[in-house]
Amino acid sequence: MIVATIVVCISSIGTAEAQSPIDEAINGCATELKTHCSTVKPGGGRLVACMKAHEDKASSKCKFAANRAAFRLKSIALQLNYIIFQCKDDAVKNCAGVKMGEGRALKCLAKNQSKLGANCVTALKDIGEIQ
Numbered sequence: 001m002i003v004a005t006i007v008v009c010i011s012s013i014g015t016a017e018a019q020s021p022i023d024e025a026i027n028g029c030a031t032e033l034k035t036h037c038s039t040v041k042p043g044g045g046r047l048v049a050c051m052k053a054h055e056d057k058a059s060s061k062c063k064f065a066a067n068r069a070a071f072r073l074k075s076i077a078l079q080l081n082y083i084i085f086q087c088k089d090d091a092v093k094n095c096a097g098v099k100m101g102e103g104r105a106l107k108c109l110a111k112n113q114s115k116l117g118a119n120c121v122t123a124l125k126d127i128g129e130i131q
Contacts, residue, residue, distance in 0.1 A: 021069035021076075028065020032058050079127050086123035090116045 019027070026033065029051060036057065037050035051058070051066070058066070087109055094115055095108035110130045113121060124130045 021072040024072075025065045025069035028069075029058065029062035032062050083123055083127065087116070087120040090120040 032051065032054065033047065036054040037047055040046050040050045055063075083106075090112075091105060091109060094112040095105055098104050098108045106124070106129050109116060109120065109124060113124070113130055116124075121130070
């Protein structure tokens with residue numbers, strides 16, 4: 001449960017002040033989605049498959065938005081893996097009762113900084129969660 005909490009929390013890293021990567025890609029490709037994929041039911045990767053089938057018709061704005069979203073999602077995934085690997089035991093020990101969502105697990109870890117292992121503290125510093 002705590003690992004799932006960290007997953008939910010970390011997904012917002014770097015997106016608090018900015019648009020989410022998915023929303024950015026959707027907005028950047030709005031014309032293409034409307035033109036080529038308006039009849040596709042979202043979910044299950046169907047929109048991605050549709051856009052991939054029509055990528056040769058994508059504008060530079062859409063390509064940029066999609067590439068930027070992919071980069072940001074990969075970055076978030078790397079941060080997620082890093083935090084889970086470095087902080088899993090500390091999260092279970094110090095934050096097991098924390099409700100999922102809204103960054104609560106990361107805030108709990110930061111609040112309990114003095115009880116955390118050195119690797120978890122370093123990881124939290126690396127992602128900017130603590131000073």
